[in-house]
Amino acid sequence: GAGVSQSPRYKVAKRGQDVALRCDPISGHVSLFWYQQALGQGPEFLTYFQNEAQLDKSGLPSDRFFAERPEGSVSTLKIQRTQQEDSAVYLCASSFGATGEAYGYTFGSGTRLTVV
Amino acid sequence: KNQVEQSPQSLIILEGKNCTLQCNYTVSPFSNLRWYKQDTGRGPVSLTIMTFSENTKSNGRYTATLDADTKQSSLHITASQLSDSASYICVVSLNTGGFKTIFGAGTRLFVKA
Numbered sequence: 001g002a003g004v005s006q007s008p009r010y011k012v013a014k015r016g017q018d019v020a021l022r023c024d025p026i027s028g029h030v031s032l033f034w035y036q037q038a039l040g041q042g043p044e045f046l047t048y049f050q051n052e053a054q055l056d057k058s059g060l061p062s063d064r065f066f067a068e069r070p071e072g073s074v075s076t077l078k079i080q081r082t083q084q085e086d087s088a089v090y091l092c093a094s095s096f097g098a099t100g101e102a103y104g105y106t107f108g109s110g111t112r113l114t115v116v
Numbered sequence: 117k118n119q120v121e122q123s124p125q126s127l128i129i130l131e132g133k134n135c136t137l138q139c140n141y142t143v144s145p146f147s148n149l150r151w152y153k154q155d156t157g158r159g160p161v162s163l164t165i166m167t168f169s170e171n172t173k174s175n176g177r178y179t180a181t182l183d184a185d186t187k188q189s190s191l192h193i194t195a196s197q198l199s200d201s202a203s204y205i206c207v208v209s210l211n212t213g214g215f216k217t218i219f220g221a222g223t224r225l226f227v228k229a
Contacts, residue, residue, distance in 0.1 A: 004159070035219075040221070040222075041222075042120075042205050042207075042219035042220050042221045042222050043160070043205075043219050044219065045216075045217065091159055093159070104150070104165060105162070106159075107159025107160050107161070108159050109158050109159050110157075112157075
């Protein structure tokens with residue numbers, strides 16, 4: 001597609017509910033990143049995929065967070081048993097290159113998750 | 117500790133005026149520094165990217181500078197427009213052969229008529 005598409009744009013979840021956030025990267029982009037952005041803060045790294053391989057998940061805040069990219073294109077970030085501190089905007093970014101250094105990242109508009 | 121700090125936290129200017137946003141970093145080993153513009157409710161969009169050897173880069177009314185010795189960067193916006201109202205985020209990448217990036221918290225710019 002023309003850009004990185006994320007869905008849903010907004011999600012309200014009751015505490016304890018599981019949620020799944022979807023990211024459609026730009027077609028052909030090798031690298032895919034997930035970031036968490038709290039209100040008034042810069043994005044913080046969650047995890048990185050190169051094609052279908054999850055090369056780094058060091059930023060995932062707990063084992064309630066799980067990400068996958070089974071076919072090397074669409075990715076899903078799943079949060080189990082949501083807590084109020086999970087409320088944030090979840091941004092997805094993709095890059096043509098393996099590291100993104102040369103080509104930069106294209107961000108989606110994010111999914112705003114509110115846990116009540 | 118790898119950190120990126122931006123100042124001011126927020127800024128209000130009148131349309132047509134210039135402004136300068138600051139970014140200080142303690143990231144090592146340094147690879148490159150990017151400035152992003154993030155409109156409300158949107159993802160960040162890249163404005164400029166500079167490597168170690170570059171000390172200035174322009175993109176229209178945006179001019180970024182980099183001093184790798186003092187580990188400081190600035191983003192200068194000339195003749196501001198209402199559409200410049202956004203958050204401006206400084207992002208530093210580590211030269212570790214991978215993808216590690218450190219984001220600043222951003223400067224929230226409000227341009228008023």
